[in-house]
């Protein structure tokens with residue numbers, strides 16, 4: 852089993868924010884925009900995004916991205932991995 856470092860979470864700018872902003876029920880552009888603004892000033896944005904991509908987090912806002920953005924990025928990585936005969940994990944690491 853692969854484990855990922857999660858100690859960066861304690862430094863997240865969302866730590867004191869309403870979790871509903873990051874995991875809204877339904878599609879609320881206003882809510883997601885508020886979450887993305889918080890992410891924009893977050894000091895652990897890259898670690899958060901890496902964690903979400905490595906773990907296939909397909910819900911909510913992570914690392915300044917929406918679920919749809921991560922899905923598109925994941926599909927692009929999969930296409931690139933197939934073209935270069937690498938695994939998704941290798942593509943994520945490059």
Ligand code: SF4
Pocket residue numbers: 860862863864865866873889890891893894895896897899900912913914915
């Ligand atoms: S990037 Fe956004 S979701 Fe991730 S820890 Fe920072 S504020 Fe929270």
